[in-house]
């Protein structure tokens with residue numbers, strides 16, 4: 001694996017009640033191609049801010065974010081975000097039309113039947129076969145999130161950014177989506193940065209876990225997670241790994 005993304009001495013300030021607040025303080029790490037990296041930390045420590053800066057939604061004050069040798073300064077299709085919000089799909093489009101939307105940007109290069117086939121294939125990967133013609137309001141929250149993931153993957157980003165995508169789901173659906181995501185990640189060899197406040201979720205999913213502390217946040221530690229996959233949440237090794245991360249975050 002080679003380094004795809006490099007974040008160096010990244011700092012971000014916000015103005016709150018006319019005061020400058022330091023949210024991220026000299027954050028540095030790299031992401032390898034094909035890696036599944038999670039970011040955990042207490043509420044308000046700057047996880048979403050960090051992801052938003054990588055997406056290019058906001059400007060950073062100091063440091064750099066470099067993707068394949070190029071400085072990130074604005075959003076691009078090489079970095080796509082999936083949010084926690086169930087309402088990120090176009091409500092007036094069917095599930096299939098939602099996934100087709102990014103594929104239609106290459107209308108001239110790819111014939112319509114080929115685009116439909118591609119979209120259906122992404123929907124199959126997220127186990128939404130048979131729901132192509134449903135509208136977002138006709139399916140469950142978990143299904144909407146799966147469609148949002150399929151749409152994001154159809155863009156073929158270099159890095160998939162996920163901001164607590166399963167945060168609003170019930171436990172069973174969440175566990176189900178975690179395994180679907182892992183299958184997908186393996187199948188299409190994507191690179192994922194996944195923000196969560198759920199340490200168990202980070203241990204189930206990731207190769208490495210960034211533990212952040214309270215604001216102004218810098219990284220407490222980056223923990224390598226070499227547990228064999230599929231991972232068993234009830235195994236001693238799993239529980240030990242989760243405890244290691246919990247201790248880092250709490251420090």
Ligand SMILES: Nc1ncnc2c1ncn2[C@@H]1O[C@H](COP(=O)(O)OP(=O)(O)OP(=O)(O)O)[C@@H](O)[C@H]1O
Nearest residue numbers: 014015016023042043044045046047048049050197
């Ligand atoms: N646009 C903004 N203007 C001012 N302050 C902001 C802005 N965005 C975020 N903040 C502040 O930055 C800090 C970090 O917020 P952020 O949403 O990144 O944290 P988080 O770790 O993702 O939290 P959570 O787990 O609760 O989602 C918070 O104190 C928040 O109030």
